[in-house]
Amino acid sequence: MSNKRQFSYPVPAQIVLGIICLALNLLVTYLSQTPYNPLFLDTIFIVTASFFGWISGLITAGCANLFTTIFRGDHLSGLWFALCSISFVVIIRLYLHKKDTINFLDLLPIYLIAVLVISLEGAIISTLLYQTVGLQEVTGIKFFTVILLRQHIPIIFSSLLSRIPINILDKAITTLLGYLIYFGADKFLKNRINKNSAE
Secondary structure (H helix, E strand, O other): OOEEOOOOOOHHHHHHHHHHHHHHHHHHHHHHOOOOOOOOOOOHHHHHHHHHOHHHHHHHHHHHHHHHHHHHOOOHHHHHHHHHHHHHHHHHHHHHOOOOEEOHHHHHHHHHHHHHHHHHHHHHHHHHHHHHHOOOOOHHHHHHHHHHHOOOOOHHHHHHHHHHHHHHHHHHHHHHHHHHHHHHHHHHHHHHHHHHHHO
């Protein structure tokens, strides 16, 4: 599945697409957050929006964490985790720089870099927030972190080691689904534009 693409829509289109992706991302995040689900699944449409352009990606990434924090009534310090989502946008956009085609093999470096960077960022943010405001981990990560802490592993390493296996699976799902949604949406939008131009 490869196609020659511009990988950047006009600014007005990116704003609209960013808002649509934001709404869909919030819906998926809400539906997937159960006590029995260790995965985040909160970046599917951030990935999709990032393929459309910087602006759409940053709108979705920046606002998703803000709205989720407000709706769930979480501690506002949790907004620092928006950096993880924004990093995903940066990774995708920098990778796409100077590329005019992409296929499934191109998703692999995006995925691997995202797993490492987001796991490290999440561990650092989590450790700092735990030490300053006592903010607890989300359920899935908290379980693994507590087990590692009982083995006298420092909190930052416990937090990092807890995140990596979850992010390996989570980012595989979100990177693949996010790209497939983009691929389908991009094809649909380009066909509509071509059809309207021909009329």
